[in-house]
Amino acid sequence: MKKILQFFAITLAVLPMIASAHGPTRQSVKESVFINASPEKVWAVVSDFSAIDKWLPPVASVEMLSDTERKLTLKSEGHPTITEKLEKLDNDKMMLIYKIEDMSVIKTITFNSKDTPYYTLPVNNYKSWLSVKAKDGGSEVTWKGKFYRSFLDNPPVPEGQSDKDAVNAIKGVYTSGLNNLKAILEK
Template sequence: MAILARTEGREEQGMSEEHPHHSRVQAWVDLPRPADEVWAVIGPFAAIAEWHPSVASAEIVEIDGDIHRHLRLVDDELILERLIAEEPRLYRYEMVETPLPVENYHATFACIPHEGGCRVFWTAVFDPLDPHAEEMIRTIQDLGLEGIRASFAT
């Protein structure tokens, strides 16, 4: 299975004077497996280290009563993300600390039943601080979804 589609562009709703360059990047991959089976592997908040080739490790920590994950990337960079919401086969999170040239980064990661299998979505909304920020986020999503696809190759 290949990554089937991606959309990117400017998020029109919610734009304000403070955030005139709000961007949205979304990618997804379809898998021939049940959504619950896939989510059992990819859904835990720290599981990203198991399927994303750029993430060397992920550690869950509690900070001020909120669940966070510390990501150590393969290039030794560090990212801190906070879990915002969790539902069946879906979670939302925000980047708290990152070397990426973005601010106000919020993302949704989800898995839904789709055409005899499932579709894994990854959507990010953020303010780019660099002209290449959208492409960087696109690449992160593509690598991650390709890692998920490879994890379920039969």
């Protein structure tokens, strides 16, 4: 019995060290908006993978690299880019899934004696879902994403690259996009 208790005591002591040594944890963001317009009208705008610049404020332009791959150029300083790939477009369920494949490096700093890039968004391994559903005579648009922070090493984390920074950046994109989509479609 004494050995079992020692095993559990050691396990409890080591577990926090193991948990903090594995790097970042997967984050998620989910935002929704009600739009007083038919789901078909809303889906016609949301499902056009080549026209996100028409309703997502930070996007200056979209260049289609193929039927399923787009390169977004942003309005911010230096006009950074994000390349995204459409993984699924389901018109019956009014849902699309896409992922980020590449982003511009905005700047590089030296952190812990290592060159550390800052990307267009402080995220890594980003995948997103956009869906439209009928609700209360209008539509509910839900935008959800899962990702890691861009700095994949163990703490300490450079300024602007924490889990919180990644979540706040994605929330900002989703909120601005959904609010603008609502404003455009409710005119």
